[in-house]
Amino acid sequence: MESLRSRLYDLLPDSEQVVFTMKGAVTSLLAASAGLAIASPPSEVPYYGRSPPVYPSPIGNGTSNEKWATAYSHARSLVSQMSVEERVNITRGWTGTCVGNSGEVPRLGVPALCFSDAPDGVRGQEFVSAFPAGIHVAATWDKDLMYRYGRALGEEFYGKGINVALGPVAGPLGRIARGGRNWEGLSNDPYLAGAGMGAITKGIQDAGVIATPKHWLLNEQEFRRRESSLGEAVSANVDDRTLHELYVFPFMDALREGAGSVMCSYQRANQSYGCQNSKLLNGILKTELAFEGFVVSDWGAQHSGVASANAGLDLVMPDGGFWGNNLTQAVNNGSVSEDRLSDMATRILASWYYLHQPNTFPPPAVCPNTQKHFAVDVQDDHAALIEEIGAAGTVLVKNVNNTLPFKKPKFLCVYGYDATLKASPWANPARYGGGYEVNAGWNTLNGTMITGGGSGGSSPPYVVSPFQAIQERITKDRGILRWDFFSENPGTPYVNAEACLVFINAYGSESFDRPSLQDGFSDRLVNNVAAMCSNTIVVVHSTGIRTVDAWIDHPNVTAVVFGGLPGQESGHSLVSVLYGNVNPSGRLPYTVAKQESDYGALLNSSVSLDWFPDDDFSEGLYIDYRAFDKNGIEPRFEFGFGLSYTAFNFSSLSVTKDTASNLAELPDPKVAIVQGGHPQLWDIVAVVSCTVSNSGKLDGTEVAQLYIGIPGDDTPVRQLRGFSRVGPLAPGQARKAVFELTRRDLSVWDVTAQQWRLRRGEYKIYVGASSRDLRLDGTLTI
Known part of the structure; x- marks a missing residue:
């Protein structure tokens, strides 16, 4: 089926029209090749916006500033010495040492560039740091911390010999309340997200590493984001004004700070796949925003050869996709011009020169943890910054009668699976790897949460759990601590306890959208503890919005803290806030509703079962707090909210x-x-x-x-x-x-x-x- 699909895309002259016009016989042919039965062609679905063809792909010229001009001068000189085959080799990904590797040209001294996840730390490696997630950094509302975060990330990628860091993230922007990857992004607001995108991009690149803002564009849900046996990927259909004012907006900040790469997305946008959408790539990114760097595909997001090349894709990951020898053939027969091929190679090498990576960049020091290797330690003193950001992004949302900060309590009780590293004997011990392997076996008893799942997850060298940090502090004060990490209803109260802390979390991951913004086990746990403890403090670690109305008004729930996804120093960050060493200044980067239905049509991802599923962004500019304001809905905690002591x-x-x-x-x-x-x-x-x-x-x-x-x-x-x-x-x-x-x-x-x-x-x-x-x-x- 893939072969047939790719041929159809390449044969038709304008890729923008392919998916929208593939009706009737073509649909039946595709279905038959996949072993599916479709009773009738998918119906026409109105959509908001269109994706007009924009050709040819603009030739990068380096005129944005002197630094880009110098980089282009070097890159053009190098590319002019290359054969067609060598230029083609640079544009294709290879599996190998890194998550992705570009092709090399040994005779001219051009190495393979090393690409790696994640936006919150080098994933899957030893002696690297697990930084707070993007949504937590956004909750600091601190541009200086955002920059320092990006700089520290860049230093670790640089130390590991990674040329290209796959982040930061503003796609998803958080349009869908239950979106599985919202936690990777930098809030639901384009201005706040833009501030983060600009600062983090500058920080990464000041450390000498190419930043890759992603996912360009409209990657707002996990459900059907990729083609499958159900049919093609969902099409995010959006009008031109909304496209710019919400979704393009934060990427502009990253580009202004000189981003050397941009990653295109999996799903379709206005009926055209993101990595062959000439309007998004040639029209907006490379013409309107004068992008000088290169466009890299998300892993496996290429759907055609000729069409994606002409639409503006410059580098395909991870295994050459439809290019390699096929691209050589396309250039030789004129389907792709030699100028386009040269531009693809030049853009990649210009970014390499722009970050001064030739001759001085360290070789890759990444290796599977299962293989014996020399470990390069890049952690430096980043733990202190991680703890600082963790505390700065902690949001206090309820504090009755100055319950917090603690005043040297002598007796505390700790409840809940999120308090410690592993709450039950059958919890998945690989929880902190952040890889796809943890998703299938996820349950609510897996222990404290510092990151989300999928390619955006970090790989901590250690985790300071809330329980560990509380125990350290109560020991200093010569107090007493009691705990129960497992029970839903802990039972008999400790009558001398001064406070009961309940830890819960809300998981999210790449590959699927969240099933709910709450869970029954956690809500019952809070209510059961509150029923026996008159001073109950709830701490929520979450990958995004978590509704709290099942217990927020309970008279014995005296304080509530949104702890976000704080990274490896989680417990230390939290305790510094609980005890008043840090006065909380975190503010919510999203709106917390009183009930899930308040999010309306933006609660869930699209559930269309058509072969060509559509998700119409008919709400236009009105997402998150803008929608609550427009519709007169009173939130539980509004965007930007947070308490102080x-x-x-x-x-x-x-x-x-x-x-x-x-x-x-x-x-x-x-x-x-x-x-x-x-x-x-x-x-x-x-x-x-x-x-x-x-x-x-x-x-x-x-x-x-x-x-x-x-x-x-x-x-x-x-x-x-x-x-x-x-x-x-x-x-x-x-x-x-x-x-x-x-x-x-x-x-x-x-x-x-x-x-x-x-x-x-x-x-x-x-x-x-x-x-x-x-x-x-x-x-x-x-």
Whole structure:
């Protein structure tokens, strides 16, 4: 069937139309070859958006800046010396030492480039660190920590001789509440995700490693993301404006910071597979955003030879796919131009030069753990940073009568499978590997959770569990500790216990979407403990949204902490918050609803059983908090929410225009586009500031958040357009929060002009502590 499918894609001249027009006899032919029976062709399904053909693929030119120009000069010189076969070899993946390896040209000194997962640490290796997951980093709302995170990641990849790190992630953006891979990404908001994408990309590449923002584009669910015996992969159908304002938006930040690679996705987008979608690759990525680097396929995401080459794919992973000798033949017979082949090779080598990797890059030091080898230790002092990020991304959502921070308790009880490393004798001991092997046997008693499953999972050198860290602290205070990691109903209470801590988690993974945002075992455990303990503190480690209304209002549940996915120092990070060594400043990177049905059509992934399944993004711009605002739904905990052990006041709002009064609605068309988009999109056109003061009794840090209401009844009432961590502030201390607004921040995507456009009118300005706790408001007129 694969052979037949690939021939059909290659024979038809415009790959964008293939899937949408393969009806009737073609569908029956494919079904028959797969041994399936289809009673009738799939019906026409309306979809939102289209994927028009954009050819030819733009030739990379290195004009974004001097550094890219120099890299292209070296790359072109090298490629000009290569035969067709050598250029072809560079564009195909090979299995071997690394997760993926590009082809080499030994006579010219071009090595195989080493590619490896994951976005939160080098996966499957020894003496590497397990960093917090992307969603946890987003919960810090801290651009400096995001950069330091990326830099530390890059240092470990560099130390292992890995040329290309497969991250960071903004696809999925978190559109689907139960999405299996939401935890790999950087929140449900394009602005917050963009800040993370830019900072992490810069950090990775400052360490000398090529970053690979992924998955480009619209990879928002696991269900039917790939073709199978059920039929083709799901098609994410989205209109042009939503495509840009939500899903392209965060990738722009990564590209602006010089990302050397981008990974295309598995699923179809507006009826065309992501790695042969010429609109997404040639049109938006390489023309509109002037991408200078190379596009690499997700592993096994190529569906055609000629069509994917002409649509803008530059490197196929992992085993050559439909290329190799077939690509040589296609170039020789003119199906793929020699210029396109040269551009593919040049883009790959230009990124290699751009990161100064020739001659100085260490050889790969990766090896299967089952094979005896010399181990290269790249951990450095990253454990301290991991602990810092772990604490900074911890979100306190309930704290009755100052239950927390602890004040040297002498008697604590710990309950729940998530408190320790392995809660039951039949739990899977390979839990921390993060590989696919842990998914099938997953159950709720597997122990504490520091990462999710699949290719995005990390491989920790050790794990500090919450129980271990609590035990260390209670020992210092010469206290007493009692525990039960297994029981759903622990039974007789310890009447002298000062507090009962209940640890639960919510798992998610690549390959499947979450079945629920809650689980009965955990909810019953919390309620059973609360029934016998008047001071019950719940800690949730989760791969995303976890609803809590089954127990959140129980009078004996006095404090609730969303612990996220904090990495290997999990227990130390948590205890520093519980005991007040760190005042919590984490804020939710998503909306927690009162009930799952509040997410509406965006709760579950598409369940279409058609041979060509569709998922229409008919909600447009209204996902997460934007949808809750539009539909008047009161969340349990809103986007941006988080408590502190102290209190803060906001005052003295100031809104000043820079060049806004003289701005044209559209950027100057005569200005050359550079990587990341039109350079004027990043011009600062207004500055908003306010004063944040600590009105409480403890030192603490506030996250001031700026939301903008763009003129027009077709825009969300509010969307995040700035944030600033203010602190630490001592009691009574005040500091200014400053938000710089760019042209892009205030623009909408004009589908007619095919450009970002400023709207004339009154922009509403809101500043506060969350998307609903808005303390100050003003206006900006353009």
